[in-house]
Amino acid sequence: DQQVKQNSPSLSVQEGRISILNCDYTNSMFDYFLWYKKYPAEGPTFLISISSIKDKNEDGRFTVFLNKSAKHLSLHIVPSQPGDSAVYFCAASGAGGTSYGKLTFGQGTILTVHP
Amino acid sequence: DAGVTQSPTHLIKTRGQHVTLRCSPISGHKSVSWYQQVLGQGPQFIFQYYEKEERGRGNFPDRFSARQFPNYSSELNVNALLLGDSALYLCASSLRRGGLRTDTQYFGPGTRLTVL
Numbered sequence: 001d002q003q004v005k006q007n008s009p010s011l012s013v014q015e016g017r018i019s020i021l022n023c024d025y026t027n028s029m030f031d032y033f034l035w036y037k038k039y040p041a042e043g044p045t046f047l048i049s050i051s052s053i054k055d056k057n058e059d060g061r062f063t064v065f066l067n068k069s070a071k072h073l074s075l076h077i078v079p080s081q082p083g084d085s086a087v088y089f090c091a092a093s094g095a096g097g098t099s100y101g102k103l104t105f106g107q108g109t110i111l112t113v114h115p
Numbered sequence: 116d117a118g119v120t121q122s123p124t125h126l127i128k129t130r131g132q133h134v135t136l137r138c139s140p141i142s143g144h145k146s147v148s149w150y151q152q153v154l155g156q157g158p159q160f161i162f163q164y165y166e167k168e169e170r171g172r173g174n175f176p177d178r179f180s181a182r183q184f185p186n187y188s189s190e191l192n193v194n195a196l197l198l199g200d201s202a203l204y205l206c207a208s209s210l211r212r213g214g215l216r217t218d219t220q221y222f223g224p225g226t227r228l229t230v231l
Binding site: 004032034036041042043044045046049089091093102103104105106107108 | 119121148150155156157158159160163171173205207218219220221222223224225
């Protein structure tokens with residue numbers, strides 16, 4: 001049962017354009033969402049997060065949007081740069097109890113930004 | 116400041132053997148979580164430890180165990196290794212128990228385990 005899904009395995013974007021990465025979730029108990037970037041042979045690097053009480057969070061070139069009614073979030077990167085090429089993971093966590101400490105990840109989306 | 120560190124970087128074992136992986140959290144972080152990432156998938160939660168106690172456990176067999184030490188470092192142990200245990204094992208640390216809205220987990224570089 002895949003509770004967090006990233007339906008696009010890959011995305012190719014031209015440098016300077018917008019990259020939009022999407023993520024859907026099914027568990028309504030999730031209340032905190034994160035995006036991580038991962039380069040080969042490295043661990044995931046935290047990018048940006050959003051709590052369920054917000055619908056938008058912005059940090060420099062990165063903006064995350066949350067649509068709770070649709071159980072959907074997206075990461076916008078503007079402008080995209082070749083150094084952004086990596087695997088992007090969406091992750092979600094619950095409100096506590098047995099879900100403490102557990103991040104549930106999507107399968108990842110490979111972003112390639114062409115010069 | 117040093118990030119999360121893990122050792123060893125790579126490890127090759129044979130089926131039936133036992134392995135111990137080590138993790139040191141970011142200074143000041145009291146919570147450590149372990150994840151398994153197989154090729155082509157996202158990381159899967161194995162354990163979380165906070166203040167030396169297990170606080171969360173994923174859907175992994177009893178061959179997997181872990182502990183946290185007084186200095187908040189942690190070990191992941193896997194007994195009776197199977198071919199399917201080949202994966203990248205990631206450790207993440209956070210300031211406190213997960214589940215709180217501002218409690219972001221920061222990952223180490225991982226240990227690549229190959230079981231032959």
